[in-house]
Amino acid sequence: MPASSAPSVNKIEHPSVERALAEVRARVAAAVRSTGRGADSVTLVAVSKGHGIDAIAKAIAAGQRVFGENRVQEAIRKWPALKEQHPDVVLHLMGPLQTNKARDALALFDVIETVDRPKLAGILGEERRAGRAVRCFIEVNTGEEPQKAGVHPGAADDFIAACRTGGLPLEGLMCIPPHDEEPSLHFALLREIARRNSIEHLSMGMSSDFEIAIAFGATHVRVGTAIFGPRLG
Numbered sequence: 001m002p003a004s005s006a007p008s009v010n011k012i013e014h015p016s017v018e019r020a021l022a023e024v025r026a027r028v029a030a031a032v033r034s035t036g037r038g039a040d041s042v043t044l045v046a047v048s049k050g051h052g053i054d055a056i057a058k059a060i061a062a063g064q065r066v067f068g069e070n071r072v073q074e075a076i077r078k079w080p081a082l083k084e085q086h087p088d089v090v091l092h093l094m095g096p097l098q099t100n101k102a103r104d105a106l107a108l109f110d111v112i113e114t115v116d117r118p119k120l121a122g123i124l125g126e127e128r129r130a131g132r133a134v135r136c137f138i139e140v141n142t143g144e145e146p147q148k149a150g151v152h153p154g155a156a157d158d159f160i161a162a163c164r165t166g167g168l169p170l171e172g173l174m175c176i177p178p179h180d181e182e183p184s185l186h187f188a189l190l191r192e193i194a195r196r197n198s199i200e201h202l203s204m205g206m207s208s209d210f211e212i213a214i215a216f217g218a219t220h221v222r223v224g225t226a227i228f229g230p231r232l233g
């Protein structure tokens with residue numbers, strides 16, 4: 001709707017995407033500095049789910065190149081043209097992936113962060129053997145929440161081994177801690193599973209806790225609201 005006719009009363013104030021992005025970048029950089037790690041050791045993934053192409057274009061114009069979406073269908077509506085205009089954009093899938101959408105997802109997403117079942121790992125492994133670039137993280141359900149996706153911590157080592165046997169290269173692990181729990185315990189658990197399996201990257205930390213995640217070794221933080229404001233849908 002044109003700005004002139006937009007009702008102002010219901011509008012939620014949020015700084016411009018450019019300003020909010022600059023602020024999040026500064027906070028990420030400060031958190032990385034305080035760990036003593038290199039400035040490039042953490043990748044900011046801007047989570048644009050629930051936001052339109054205009055907001056995404058502003059972030060791209062401000063130099064952001066790594067983005068995340070959590071629904072394949074929504075991403076298919078938003079991203080093909082943007083990716084064509086900006087071939088250096090890297091798009092992460094961070095929502096559940098049905099096996100029958102796996103090939104569609106691979107056509108658009110550069111990184112799948114939500115590998116959590118043998119059947120999905122099998123399809124991705126097949127695509128990889130057929131010569132497609134496949135970059136994967138395994139999602140670990142560190143809180144063992146029944147409604148959440150992800151392999152349980154106790155099953156993670158076996159699943160990681162099976163993925164590797166099936167020829168699926170693994171770049172990292174990902175977790176979404178339970179809302180009502182101290183996230184650091186979950187970040188520490190994810191880090192330990194990665195350590196003992198020699199997995200390099202850790203995708204953990206969102207708007208409310210990315211600085212804590214960085215202190216616990218995150219290499220990828222997934223930040224939506226703090227950059228784009230409240231989601232529309």
Ligand SMILES: *Cc1c(COP(=O)(O)O)cnc(C)c1O
Nearest residue numbers: 047070094206207222223224225
């Ligand atoms: C939406 C989402 C995020 C971003 O959450 P914010 O709280 O908006 O920063 C991160 N990770 C996943 C998996 C998500 O679905």
